[in-house]
Amino acid sequence: xxxxxxxxVCAGILTASSLVPQFIKSLKEKKVDGVTPFLFxxxxxxxxxxxxxxxxxxxxxxxxxxxxxxxxxxxxLILKFRYRKK
Amino acid sequence: xxxxxxxxVCAGILTASSLVPQFIKSLKEKKVDGVTPFLFxxxxxxxxxxxxxxxxxxxxxxxxxxxxxxxxxxxxLILKFRYRKK
Numbered sequence: 001x002x003x004x005x006x007x008x009v010c011a012g013i014l015t016a017s018s019l020v021p022q023f024i025k026s027l028k029e030k031k032v033d034g035v036t037p038f039l040f041x042x043x044x045x046x047x048x049x050x051x052x053x054x055x056x057x058x059x060x061x062x063x064x065x066x067x068x069x070x071x072x073x074x075x076x077l078i079l080k081f082r083y084r085k086k
Numbered sequence: 087x088x089x090x091x092x093x094x095v096c097a098g099i100l101t102a103s104s105l106v107p108q109f110i111k112s113l114k115e116k117k118v119d120g121v122t123p124f125l126f127x128x129x130x131x132x133x134x135x136x137x138x139x140x141x142x143x144x145x146x147x148x149x150x151x152x153x154x155x156x157x158x159x160x161x162x163l164i165l166k167f168r169y170r171k172k
Contacts, residue, residue, distance in 0.1 A: 008139045014132030018125055025120065034111065034120055039104055046100030053094045053147070061139070062148075 008061025016065050019072040023079075032080040040080065044073040094147025102151050105158040109165075118166040126166065130159040 001009075026032045047069040054062030087095075112118045133155040140148030 004139065004142050007135055007142065011132050011135030011139055014128055014135060016132075018129045018132065021122070021125055022120070034108070036107070039107055042100050043104045046097050046102075046104065049093055049097030049100060053090065053097050056090050056093065057143075057145075059143075 005061060008059070009064070012061045012065030012068075016068045016072070019069060023072060023075060026076065026079050026083070031083050032076060035076075035080070037077060037080055040073050040077045044070060044077070047073060091147060094145070095150070098147045098151030098154075102154040102158070105155065109158060109161060112162065112165050112169070117169050118162060121162075121166070123163060123166055126159050126163045130156060130163070133159060 047066045051063055051066040051070065054060075054066060133152045137149055137152040137156065140146075140152060
């Protein structure tokens with residue numbers, strides 16, 4: 001792996017891993033407050049476009065990071081609806 | 087601007103703009119809860135590496151997006167310490 005790619009992969013691991021604590025917290029507390037579904041949809045669109053951009057550039061770090069981010073966005077959206085106040 | 091770059095810029099605007107609501111909310115409510123300083127430092131490191139990666143690739147969308155993200159991370163860290171419970 002090129003040094004450049006290694007930097008991209010490390011960057012991706014750091015930024016992607018920062019999504020995990022909030023997900024675990026929401027799972028434990030069975031609530032997703034402080035963030036609107038709209039925000040997750042904006043993030044989903046952004047990460048989706050970044051993934052497409054990564055595919056155009058054939059750039060593994062960008063594709064891998066944003067695939068993981070998309071999974072986290074969808075998971076948070078599911079929790080948001082599952083734990084919404086009825 | 088190449089179509090590819092336009093996609094990257096749009097992706098960047100979407101993901102970067104998703105940071106703004108939380109910042110405004112923290113400013114209004116004068117508190118930054120649910121996120122640890124450690125998380126912002128991880129994000130700062132990740133965005134810093136992404137920016138370095140963008141510089142290596144000479145990739146404007148990656149550089150621009152992560153510069154904005156770094157500013158937001160630092161701003162949130164400042165709010166986190168300013169509004170911490172004494």
